[in-house]
Amino acid sequence: MTDIRRAGVTARGSYLAVAFxxxxxxxxxxxxxxxxxxxxxxxxxxxxxxxxxxxxxxxxAPRYEIDLFAFGRQLGTIAPCGCTTEPLGGLQYAFGYIEAxxxxxxxxxxxxxxxxxxxxxxxxGPTDEAAWAQAVARAELLQGRFSALDGLVSGLxxxxxxxxxxxxxxxxxxxxxxxxxxxxxxxxAGVERVRVVPLGHGLSAxxxxxxxxxxxxxxxxxxxxxxxxxxxxxxxxxxxxxxELAKAQLQVxxxxxxxxxxETIAREVEGIDVVVVGAEFTNPDRGRxxxxxxxxxxxxxLEPGDRAQTISHLTISLDPSLPAGQLPDTxxxxxxxxxxxxxxxxLEQKLSKFADDKTADARFVARLEAERxxxxxxxxxxxxxxxxxxxxxPAQVKVTCHLPADATSKLALSNYDAAVAExxxxxxxxxxxxxxxxxxxxxxxxxACADCHSEAVDMxxxxxxxxxxxxxxxxxxxxxxxxxxxxxxxxxxxGGSEVVENxxxxxxxxxxxxxxxxxxxxxxxxxxxxxxxxxSVCLTCHTPEHxxxxxxxxxxxxxxxxxxxxxxxxxxxxxxxxxxxxxxxxEKAGGGCKKM
Numbered sequence: 237m238t239d240i241r242r243a244g245v246t247a248r249g250s251y252l253a254v255a256f257x258x259x260x261x262x263x264x265x266x267x268x269x270x271x272x273x274x275x276x277x278x279x280x281x282x283x284x285x286x287x288x289x290x291x292x293x294x295x296x297a298p299r300y301e302i303d304l305f306a307f308g309r310q311l312g313t314i315a316p317c318g319c320t321t322e323p324l325g326g327l328q329y330a331f332g333y334i335e336a337x338x339x340x341x342x343x344x345x346x347x348x349x350x351x352x353x354x355x356x357x358x359x360x361g362p363t364d365e366a367a368w369a370q371a372v373a374r375a376e377l378l379q380g381r382f383s384a385l386d387g388l389v390s391g392l393x394x395x396x397x398x399x400x401x402x403x404x405x406x407x408x409x410x411x412x413x414x415x416x417x418x419x420x421x422x423x424x425a426g427v428e429r430v431r432v433v434p435l436g437h438g439l440s441a442x443x444x445x446x447x448x449x450x451x452x453x454x455x456x457x458x459x460x461x462x463x464x465x466x467x468x469x470x471x472x473x474x475x476x477x478x479x480e481l482a483k484a485q486l487q488v489x490x491x492x493x494x495x496x497x498x499e500t501i502a503r504e505v506e507g508i509d510v511v512v513v514g515a516e517f518t519n520p521d522r523g524r525x526x527x528x529x530x531x532x533x534x535x536x537x538l539e540p541g542d543r544a545q546t547i548s549h550l551t552i553s554l555d556p557s558l559p560a561g562q563l564p565d566t567x568x569x570x571x572x573x574x575x576x577x578x579x580x581x582x583l584e585q586k587l588s589k590f591a592d593d594k595t596a597d598a599r600f601v602a603r604l605e606a607e608r609x610x611x612x613x614x615x616x617x618x619x620x621x622x623x624x625x626x627x628x629x630p631a632q633v634k635v636t637c638h639l640p641a642d643a644t645s646k647l648a649l650s651n652y653d654a655a656v657a658e659x660x661x662x663x664x665x666x667x668x669x670x671x672x673x674x675x676x677x678x679x680x681x682x683x684a685c686a687d688c689h690s691e692a693v694d695m696x697x698x699x700x701x702x703x704x705x706x707x708x709x710x711x712x713x714x715x716x717x718x719x720x721x722x723x724x725x726x727x728x729x730x731g732g733s734e735v736v737e738n739x740x741x742x743x744x745x746x747x748x749x750x751x752x753x754x755x756x757x758x759x760x761x762x763x764x765x766x767x768x769x770x771x772s773v774c775l776t777c778h779t780p781e782h783x784x785x786x787x788x789x790x791x792x793x794x795x796x797x798x799x800x801x802x803x804x805x806x807x808x809x810x811x812x813x814x815x816x817x818x819x820x821x822x823e824k825a826g827g828g829c830k831k832m
Contacts, residue, residue, distance in 0.1 A: 303338035322825035324545035331642035348514025350393025391445035394455030417473035422465035438561030442484035446470035448493025502535035637829030660715035664735035677752035678731020681740035691799025701744035722777035
């Protein structure tokens, strides 16, 4: 444990206690080890008698817990693609975790803006009216579910203005929004400077947000962001509203902008307890998991992942004897159960390496063993010591299918899929892609290929490419514009397939890699068909966001063999296959998820 003064930092306890503090700032909480009651951290006060068994604790009144959940930019996302080995995100799991880990009236939920819609210039940006209709439906679902959460405070970000309605979307999809650094003339209706949220036990949190001027300027320079409001200097705006923030015991600032701005606020603005980073990530892995909580000066900086892939969770646990309305300055940092388990596994692995090493320093090994034993004792008796008035428990939580699911959100997602399927089936019925230009090839379909290449087609039937469309049908996403293009052949290419009209081109067939083959069917020749597929063809769909284990040569081993490129397969030689890479990643992630 480490004692943290909101006016400074002091340490207490052993070397292990300081190590615990480091653990709390490093590890991701593994979502599969929640207890029966959902809690993944100590929630009661207990005293262990000097001669008692290490697992025995004397229970007293339960501690009063306040839970802070921070989201990153949502970007109009309601659920992950589902094609990766560890799909992160999904409202049903994010909300399920919140409900399992907190109590109504004792929580604060933060989202820093860029919430409603995807970035029009990004890879998920809608490209036509139909895709925007889906994006608006997702925004409506997001607003409906988040606005039902007690303790929510929202920010404002550029992509909230990305739809054709621009700023009018804020009024149509209201949320309890705050921004500190907007001028009076630039402030949209309903957007406050500060919002105070009651947390029970006589405590409250004052929450605001600042938008980085560079972010606002960049948005205003785009066609879709011209109405995004101008902003003032963030630090000066926070200093101006300091008296409003000081009315609450807990002061929180959300940042729509880079981490550097969040850290500057932590260093330069007095009295702020928590800063939440809502940054645009250039590193996809950082965008998935964010970064664990760190303390800068007296302020905690939280960095959740984008799209609800990882939530930053901060629990403030109060001794029940504290008077109502009192939040002492000294907070004791305590690692979560998951962080302790991760550190225990690390120590066990380290000790196993020294087990047969006769040259190992005996004193060093003994110290590791003592740390391991203390960790085991802490896990066996996880109660917070009775002499700790305020305990702080940070966790960085991956949102996966191993978390409990919120039934209301699950139903909302299912209804969304059904509505999209019905609307797009009607909308695109009879819509065909453009015909090929005179003398150019169109798509013939797998049956035409089988007439001459039956062995190759038999080989294809053993691959996951052959089942690509079936996976969409199972999930009721076969008409979803976010999915269908990578699960059919020749999507919207001349003479190819469309959302509905794709019966002979369903799944990833030969022509997706070898190009349109109608001319080759009429006059079989190696001159009018593409014999091999370069990696660039694969990368149109096998992106990091949708195919996290993709590696060109291992994946080729899955699709080449008897009847289809046997010589090319032999040249690749032995080595891992795509199936093996995916299986290993699935095992590491704790197993796959059932499709909704």
